[in-house]
Amino acid sequence: MDHGLTRRELIACGLAAGMLSSLSSGAWAARRARNETTMEPKLVTVPQAIPEKVYTTERVGISRQTHDEHLKLWQGYANKTNEIRKALAELEVDPAKANQIYSAIRALKVDLTFAYEGYINHNVYFDTIGGQGGPATGAIADLIQEAYGSFEKWAADFKATGIAGRGWAFLAYDHEEQRVFNYIGDAQNTFPIWNHTVVLALDVYEHAYYLDFQTARAKYIDAYLQVIDWDAVNARLKAALR
Numbered sequence: 001m002d003h004g005l006t007r008r009e010l011i012a013c014g015l016a017a018g019m020l021s022s023l024s025s026g027a028w029a030a031r032r033a034r035n036e037t038t039m040e041p042k043l044v045t046v047p048q049a050i051p052e053k054v055y056t057t058e059r060v061g062i063s064r065q066t067h068d069e070h071l072k073l074w075q076g077y078a079n080k081t082n083e084i085r086k087a088l089a090e091l092e093v094d095p096a097k098a099n100q101i102y103s104a105i106r107a108l109k110v111d112l113t114f115a116y117e118g119y120i121n122h123n124v125y126f127d128t129i130g131g132q133g134g135p136a137t138g139a140i141a142d143l144i145q146e147a148y149g150s151f152e153k154w155a156a157d158f159k160a161t162g163i164a165g166r167g168w169a170f171l172a173y174d175h176e177e178q179r180v181f182n183y184i185g186d187a188q189n190t191f192p193i194w195n196h197t198v199v200l201a202l203d204v205y206e207h208a209y210y211l212d213f214q215t216a217r218a219k220y221i222d223a224y225l226q227v228i229d230w231d232a233v234n235a236r237l238k239a240a241l242r
């Protein structure tokens with residue numbers, strides 16, 4: 001029986017069926033008429049709840065309400081990541097339409113970095129709080145000692161970095177130089193340093209602390225330093241070094 005498509009094309013059409021709901025029937029029909037198929041977009045998991053351990057930060061004044069409100073923003077980054085990935089999968093890529101001033105592919109790819117990195121930053125933030133805080137333990141403690149001389153010096157630098165940042169402070173492992181460093185992030189997608197792994201992320205946007213500390217960001221960071229989950233940080237470092 002002649003379907004007008006090869007067997008491979010029929011299989012590809014079947015695989016793409018899962019994204020039919022996100023494509024308008026008109027757009028899909030047009031693609032099929034041109035004998036085109038698209039890759040199914042890889043989607044991120046939208047967080048459904050704050051990890052239970054995170055609520056233990058109430059003991060230092062970072063409230064349950066702050067985290068519950070924060071969850072909505074975390075979900076927003078995940079949902080927008082998925083929305084952009086679906087839009088990119090549907091985009092009819094044409095180099096002649098690409099433009100550095102404005103074009104659909106530029107808009108989608110620039111904002112993908114904001115959405116996806118916003119998602120990743122919050123994944124690290126919520127994974128690495130809800131612990132006992134205090135001096136670092138394990139392998140990360142050795143790296144901090146090596147890079148900053150002492151935990152106290154590292155903590156002072158991390159606090160200053162958090163005060164100086166407009167959105168984030170990151171403790172990252174530099175695979176190039178095999179050392180750690182405290183970096184500033186002014187937005188979700190700034191300032192990336194390649195060949196690094198972020199093992200600790202401190203959210204210093206007002207939404208992370210205003211309900212509990214108003215404008216006293218330094219007090220929020222003091223509280224944060226008492227609830228870092230160093231086991232989680234070491235797990236991230238171990239995975240990065242594997």
Ligand SMILES: [Fe+2]
Nearest residue numbers: 073203205208
């Ligand atoms: Fe946030």
